Amino acid sequence: MLPGIGAAAECAQMQHETAGYVVCEVDVTxxxxxxxxxxxxxxxxxxxxxxxxxxxxxxxxxxxxMNAGMYHEDRSPVGHYIEDGEQRRxxxxNAGPGNFGLLPNGVFxxxxxxxxxxxxxxxxxxKPDCRDATQSGPMLVIDGELHPKFLEDSESRYVRNGVGTSADSSRAFFVISDAPVTFHQFGSFFRDRLKLRNALYFDGNVSRLRAPDLGRNDLGFSSLGPIIGVVVPAQ
Structure with a gap:
């Protein structure tokens, strides 16, 4: 477990180099x-x-x-999408324009x-038998290495969000940056600060987070496509 983060779906503020991030750790067991x-x-x-x-x-x-993958104007997913066992896309x-097509990309x-x-x-x-799956891109970390096209001196900065998973697959770490960061900075946070070997980019600019324990519920002006969340019995 990370310092300041509990065993269940809890979120905490973390710092890496010059940037701040919110990390939400979910124990999927x-x-x-x-x-x-x-x-x-x-x-x-x-x-x-x-x-x-x-x-x-x-x-x-x-x-x-959190928002969970890129989407078209009608909010349909750009890539592979399975929800509760039903494949929607x-x-x-293949490679293509934009961040999604910057191979390698990946599936959560x-x-x-x-x-x-x-x-x-x-x-x-x-061909894993996923109950739920969302495809996005690019990969941030692939088997412990940053995406090969990430540049340290890039000038492309956005508020970004994504997900990484633990080596034993029991935990997912959802991250959103506090301020605009480069892909290199964002991927480095997953690899060097969280010590995760695989991580996937969800989106930038439209990145939003709901973290009740931090009193955060991002609204935004436009609607989202795929959303990932923890569901609990109503109290």
């Missing part, structure tokens, strides 16, 4: 971590508050949550009592 996109009428939830209201009808409550394996896969960040071509070879 104890917490119910799920992906969400469409409601029962096939409309995107779009906002944490909308999702929370829908869960309350089922006697559930939303804890930690297949894997995109949730299975029973485990969470993994898996590089896309490896994912296609191994």
């Amino acid at each position: 104890r917490e119910r971590l799920r992906l969400f996109l469409y409601d029962e009428t096939e409309r995107p939830y779009g906002f944490f508050g909308t999702l929370e209201a829908a869960l309350e009808k089922d006697g559930l409550q939303l804890g930690f949550a 297949g894997v995109i394996s 896969c949730l299975r029973e009592d485990r969470a993994d960040v898996i590089e896309t071509l490896r994912y296609l070879r191994e």
